[in-house]
Amino acid sequence: MTSATAEGTEGTTPVPSAPGNKRKSVTGTRKAIAAGFLLPALVLLGALVVYPIGFSVYRSFFDKSGDSFAGLDNYIGIFTDDTILTAVKNNAIWVVVAPTVATALGLIFAVLTERVRWGTAFKLVVFMPMAISMLASGIIFRLVYEQDPERGIANAVWVGVHDTFSDSAGFPKAHPLPVHPLKAAGGGAFVTKDTVRAGTPVQLPLVGVAPDVMPSDAERAEAPRPAADDGDRVNGTAWLDFTRGGGGKPNVIDASELGLKGIKVEAVKDGEVVASATAAADGTFSLPAAADGAQLRLPASNFREPYNGVNWLGPNLVTPAIIGSYLWMWAGFAMVLIAAGLASVPRELLEAARVDGASEWQVFRRITVPLLAPVLAVVMVTLMINVLKIFDLVFIIAPGSSQDDANVLALQLYRSSFGTDADLGVGSAIAVLLLLLVIPVMLFNVRRMRKETRR
Numbered sequence: 001m002t003s004a005t006a007e008g009t010e011g012t013t014p015v016p017s018a019p020g021n022k023r024k025s026v027t028g029t030r031k032a033i034a035a036g037f038l039l040p041a042l043v044l045l046g047a048l049v050v051y052p053i054g055f056s057v058y059r060s061f062f063d064k065s066g067d068s069f070a071g072l073d074n075y076i077g078i079f080t081d082d083t084i085l086t087a088v089k090n091n092a093i094w095v096v097v098a099p100t101v102a103t104a105l106g107l108i109f110a111v112l113t114e115r116v117r118w119g120t121a122f123k124l125v126v127f128m129p130m131a132i133s134m135l136a137s138g139i140i141f142r143l144v145y146e147q148d149p150e151r152g153i154a155n156a157v158w159v160g161v162h163d164t165f166s167d168s169a170g171f172p173k174a175h176p177l178p179v180h181p182l183k184a185a186g187g188g189a190f191v192t193k194d195t196v197r198a199g200t201p202v203q204l205p206l207v208g209v210a211p212d213v214m215p216s217d218a219e220r221a222e223a224p225r226p227a228a229d230d231g232d233r234v235n236g237t238a239w240l241d242f243t244r245g246g247g248g249k250p251n252v253i254d255a256s257e258l259g260l261k262g263i264k265v266e267a268v269k270d271g272e273v274v275a276s277a278t279a280a281a282d283g284t285f286s287l288p289a290a291a292d293g294a295q296l297r298l299p300a301s302n303f304r305e306p307y308n309g310v311n312w313l314g315p316n317l318v319t320p321a322i323i324g325s326y327l328w329m330w331a332g333f334a335m336v337l338i339a340a341g342l343a344s345v346p347r348e349l350l351e352a353a354r355v356d357g358a359s360e361w362q363v364f365r366r367i368t369v370p371l372l373a374p375v376l377a378v379v380m381v382t383l384m385i386n387v388l389k390i391f392d393l394v395f396i397i398a399p400g401s402s403q404d405d406a407n408v409l410a411l412q413l414y415r416s417s418f419g420t421d422a423d424l425g426v427g428s429a430i431a432v433l434l435l436l437l438v439i440p441v442m443l444f445n446v447r448r449m450r451k452e453t454r455r
Contacts, residue, residue, distance in 0.1 A: 053435065060428035074429035084430070089405040090319055092410065092436075094390060098323050098330075099383035101118035103376060105327065106334025110342050111364065113335075123234065123339065124191040127332035134329075138396025140360040145312035145397070155309030163305050170302040171213060171260060174206045179250050180241070182206075188300030198292040202236030205251055206260065206298075209240050214258060219281040234291040238263045238298070239283040244379075257281020263302050267291035313398065322397050328389070336377045341375030342368070374452060378452060381445045388438055409434050 002402035045104030063070040063295055078084050097399045113119030122369035129137065145150030149159040176182035176190055181203060185191040198204050201224050237266060238260045241250060248254040258281040267275040267287050277285040287296075312321040345368065369376075391410035408432055 002197055006443075026331075028189045046182065056428045056431045056435075059424055060432050061362065061425075063425050064423045066424065067444050070425055074425045075433075077154075077426055078429055078433060083404055083410055084409075085428075086404065086411050090407060090411050091388065093319060093404065094323065094387040095384055098326050098387045099380050101323075102327050102330045102334050103338075103379050105331040106336075106338045106379065107369075107372070109331065109335040110339040113224040113339070114342065123332075123335060126337055134342075134392035134395065137325060137329055138152070138393050141164040141321075141328075141393075142397050144325075145321055147308060147311060148315075149309055152309070154312055158309040160380070162309070170255045170263060170304065171206070171209045172303055172305045173428050174209045174260075174303055176206055177241070177250060180205050181251070182298070186295060188303050189297055191297045195293050195295055196234050196236075196267075196291065198232055198234050198289055200234075202234060202255075202296060203251060204236055204238040204265065204296065205241030206238070207240065209242075209260070214240070215261045217281055218258045218261045218283075220255070221253045221257050222282040222284060223253060224284050224286070226310055232289040234267065234287040234289075234294075234296075236285055237263070237283045238265065238279045238285065264299055265296040265297055266297045268297045285369075313402055315402055318398050318402040322393050325393055325397060326387070330386070332382060334383070338372060338375055339380050341372050343372050367437045374448075377448055381441055381448075384440055384441050388434060388441070412429060 010105070059066065060074050061070060061072075062068065063073075073209065078088075109123070113122050116122070131365075144152060144154050147155060149155040180401040181193055182190045182205075183193050192202070192204075221237055223236035223237060237253065239253060240258050240260060241252075242248065243254050243256055248257065259352055260279055261281045261283065263279045263283075265277050265285050265287070266273045267290065275287045275291045277287050279285045311318065349362055349367055349371075358366070389410050390408055391414065393408050394403075394408050394411050395414070403411075413434065414425055416423055416430060
């Protein structure tokens with residue numbers, strides 16, 4: 001019995017485990033390890049992304065208090081409220097204009113800086129705004145777009161260019177006193193109460209000219225200097241009839257009173273201008289004999305307000321102005337990405353085209369741009385997603401009086417969701433709308449990336 005058992009034991013061969021079982025065991029272990037590593041990220045993703053999206057969709061179907069089911073009322077309200085419709089319209093402008101212009105500028109900068117010695121320095125300067133936060137950029141451009149030319153650089157430049165090609169402002173708010181020989185003529189002009197005669201000096205005194213408006217080279221007012229032909233001409237003086245510290249007499253040229261240099265004087269007969277002159281530094285002027293028997297008029301152009309530039313942050317220009325600040329920041333981003341793609345373009349193709357007689361414009365349009373199409377698509381899609389969520393610049397740059405005109409969906413989401421009159425139902429509906437607008441762009445980007453991967 002013992003011997004048979006031993007023989008049976010010795011003759012038994014161990015059965016090896018199946019290879020398929022080992023593979024399943026290893027695969028299961030690897031999946032468990034991968035799941036362990038991914039679990040924290042999945043938890044955070046669910047808590048910070050999936051749950052807020054789901055709750056926003058759920059909350060968008062309830063009223064302001066969150067107690068009553070509102071159905072699609074919040075979504076209907078989005079497309080019937082004028083303020084929100086303005087935000088939708090402005091978002092459309094942003095999506096079309098900002099990414100397109102930023103990508104075009106980045107492409108131009110990237111191509112041109114390849115041919116200059118200081119191209120790297122130029123790229124550094126253009127890209128530098130990316131290091132500045134949206135908050136800081138908004139504050140910078142709020143100052144740039146200040147209406148006062150002495151504070152806002154945009155209007156300082158604009159006023160400088162305007163005044164180079166146009167007459168500068170005259171004497172705003174200047175006017176005669178009741179005792180002066182002038183009276184209002186309508187439209188902001190003034191005329192003499194009586195007609196003037198050749199050979200008789202004419203006095204045109206005014207008051208109300210601020211010291212900072214007076215020309216810096218204005219001289220002490222003088223009576224007209226006698227000349228041989230004074231009997232045939234109408235001479236006079238236009239001056240500021242005001243003595244600092246008091247003591248001066250009206251209608252009298254006192255010692256410290258200044259001439260109104262540059263003021264325009266017209267001789268008018270029967271409603272027509274027959275002669276005109278411009279006062280010298282001491283206020284004196286001279287008109288030809290044709291002015292005899294006419295009334296002298298100081299036209300309204302002498303008294304218009306000084307040109308203070310463009311109201312960049314007004315209702316009409318606030319959105320383009322903010323887009324300009326966005327381009328200042330993001331053109332550098334586009335340039336860097338496009339420059340990286342441009343570095344991988346085969347140079348032999350470009351040189352072959354030039355050898356075949358292609359112009360630089362043809363090389364750029366027919367070779368460079370098509371080869372850069374994938375990079376340009378990346379830049380465009382990235383910027384489109386970015387501008388759909390634009391908030392900081394609009395909130396900071398647009399003043400309260402123009403914020404409704406510059407409104408965008410992200411800003412309206414903030415305004416609807418927070419504050420004393422918050423309506424979380426409408427705010428959640430706007431958030432869902434923003435998500436729906438971003439999804440097609442993201443899907444396009446994913447499809448494009450998969451297509452590039454297959455290549």
